[in-house]
Amino acid sequence: MAKNFVTRDEDYSQWYNDIVIKADMAETSAVRGCMVIKPYGYAIWEMMQAALDKMFKDTGHVNAYFPLFIPKSFFSKEANHVKGFAKECAVVTHYRLKNDENGGGIIVDPDAKLEEELIVRPTSETIIWDTYRKWVQSYRDLPLLINQWANVVRWEMRTRLFLRTAEFLWQEGHTAHATKIEAEQEARKMLDVYAEFVENFMALPVRRGVKSENERFAGAENTYCIEALMQDGKALQAGTSHFLGQNFAKAFDVKFLSKENKLEYVWATSWGVSTRLIGALIMAHSDDSGLVLPPKLAPFQVVIIPIYRDDEQMLSVVQSAKKLKDLLVKHGIRVKLDDRDTQKPGFKFAEHEFKGVPIRLALGPRDLENNTVEIARRDTLTKEIISIDGIENIVIDLLNTIQSNLFNKALKFRDENTYEANSWDEFKDIIENKGGFVSAHWDGTSETELKIKEETKATLRLLPLDYGENEEAGKCIFTGKPSKGRVLFAKAY
RNA sequence: CGGGGUAUAGCGCAGUCCGGUUAGCGCACCUGCUUUGGGAGCAGGGGGCCGUAGGUUCGAAUCCUACUACCCCGACCA
The missing domain is CATH 3.30.930.10 (Bira Bifunctional Protein; Domain 2)
Known part of the structure; x- marks a missing residue:
């Protein structure tokens, strides 16, 4: 950790x-x-x-x-749109500053008031449609x-x-x-x-x-x-x-x-x-050792850390590390060679691990002798020493493996934390004690949705794309009224 | 906008009750030597308008007043 x-x-x-x-x-x-x-x-x-x-x-x-900037008048043309955003808009009212004659420093020039205020865009529908x-x-x-x-x-x-x-x-x-x-x-x-x-x-x-x-x-x-x-x-x-x-x-x-x-x-x-x-x-x-990045979005997919004792070793190790980097880069891999002489290897291990770099390659004098490299994966925190021959294919394969491993782990977690609730008590229990997605019947009214939110803090996340088309009808877990199908609730960010 | 809290070195904090040498500690930083395969060790060093403005006092980080900023918990939101 x-x-x-x-x-x-x-x-x-x-x-x-x-x-x-x-x-x-x-x-x-x-x-x-x-x-x-x-x-x-x-x-x-x-x-x-x-x-x-x-x-x-x-x-x-x-x-x-x-x-x-969006003129205020544009903003008010679509009634629902204004209503939705009005409470959180930054507004520009003036266009000039001046020195305060009373020595109060820089102040807004009251003579520079805009004819029409400008809204800093919270979204651009209005200016774009205009x-x-x-x-x-x-x-x-x-x-x-x-x-x-x-x-x-x-x-x-x-x-x-x-x-x-x-x-x-x-x-x-x-x-x-x-x-x-x-x-x-x-x-x-x-x-x-x-x-x-x-x-x-x-x-x-x-x-x-x-x-x-x-x-x-x-x-x-x-x-x-x-x-x-x-x-x-x-x-x-x-x-x-x-x-x-x-x-x-x-x-x-x-x-x-x-x-x-x-x-x-x-x-x-x-x-x-x-x-x-x-x-x-x-x-x-991410985990308790820091950030974990999927290879497809990691700024660096591989970090190479050279290990050496003295200047002579440094020279040969860093030279080999550069060759290794060039080889990987040639295969389209994003590689960082961390050849800073101001930090120790252990420090670098910890740092790149925390920053979520998917694969770490450590190269030292022993590796040069044995034609090997230490390869460590961030997602499982495991490492092994392998032959450096064909390293580019091993890295490419491993990046793919890590990418799909992360997805599968997240999928498993999602599925294990998705529940069906068939009664109000069951619903409350899951939301309070387990979390996750809860699939439940709902009567289709905003009123019920809001009451559920009020009582449990869970919000209606979505209606499935085939909502109302599937055969399973049921009764709303809150009101007992007829439901067209299950919808997904959860506490949300 | 309601409730609670904090403000002292780059970061994290102690000191504040009970005013009194030169304001301290850890991390980070700088220099040197030894180190280097999982966050190095030792020695030396630099860095402060104690949030801001007033007040009380011989004397204020410490007491009083006002202000400001930030953090946490609630309502709103991608």
Whole structure:
């Protein structure tokens, strides 16, 4: 176990904070509620961005950039949208500072008040749809398939690094379509893209579903989501994809002439994932020795640590280590050679272990003599000495093994912590004493959903995609009224 | 926004009740020697407007007042 590091059992939330800080991913900043993402944390984000961006491009999307500031009047055009975000908006009211004549330092110049206040975007639907109005005239202009990588601000009272901060980084896709069916398919398609990313790259299994009316995005007709289970038994929403209907098209008057020469409103979607995924990544796989990263997202997949006693040994060992690195890099592996002479090997072992590097190779004088290398895997914390011949294939295989091992472990955990509840007592017992996902019958009303939340703190995470279509009908565990099917509850982040 | 707490070196803390030498400890940092296959040892060294502003006093980290910031627990959220 790592030094000065709390275990998950002792204090899960302290454990999480310690990983973020001690693995050098992020820290709190001088600005309330905002974090500094440090190079190692940002490198993970860049890995995520690269993978997602490719998936977006492969599904026909292109990137663009829209303004950080949104005129207040735009914001109020879609009633539900304002209602959802009004409480957490940062507002720009002035555009100039000046020196205080009374010696009070720099003050806001009261003469520089903006005619119209600007909202710092909490999401960009409004500014984007105001722009799309100008871009769309004909069905020939559709579909518009655009994504933007950006920062957004939601003024949160209580924050946690990566999981909830006032400013965060994300991507938001905003698409416009000629038909309802096409927009609905787009929203579903992007949900699948997210699920595929989280499962394949983050090695984290997800449940796909639909949000209840209560949890739906402000301004959406329908919100699809993926939910993942963390090691403490709490669910985390890993991504959302919204079918926006014609709500924003109507609010911003975005119309097109159809093939039949009829003027129609366009159909919309939006979808996003954020740096919160880094929080999910940490909580899904890490252990009491620190961060554990899936090979596909690890900034370094392999770290090589040279071991030597004197300068002469250092020379030959480091030289061999460099050759080893070059060989692995040639095979497309991300490798760090930690040849710092200022730290001892033991220190480096501990450091890279804490930072979650999937594979460690240690190379010393004995290895040079015997043509061997010590190979250690982060996910199982096991190590062995192997022949260095064909090391590149062994590493490639092991990276794949680790990736699937992490997924399988997370899947097993998820399945073992998914329960069916058939009575209210059973439901309460599972939520209070076990945690995890609870599949239960529900009468379909917001009222019941809220009461369940009030009494147990569990929220309705999702309705399965085939909700209402399957044969199993039952009675709501809370009210006993008829249910169209089981839905998933959990305590959530 | 409610309830509770904290503020002293880069980080973590002691000292504060009961005012009195030059404000201390651990980690980290710097220098040297010995070390190096799982977080090295010894010796020496540097670093402080004790959160801010006022007050009481011969004298304040310590007592009083106000302010500010941060943390934890609740309601909201990706």
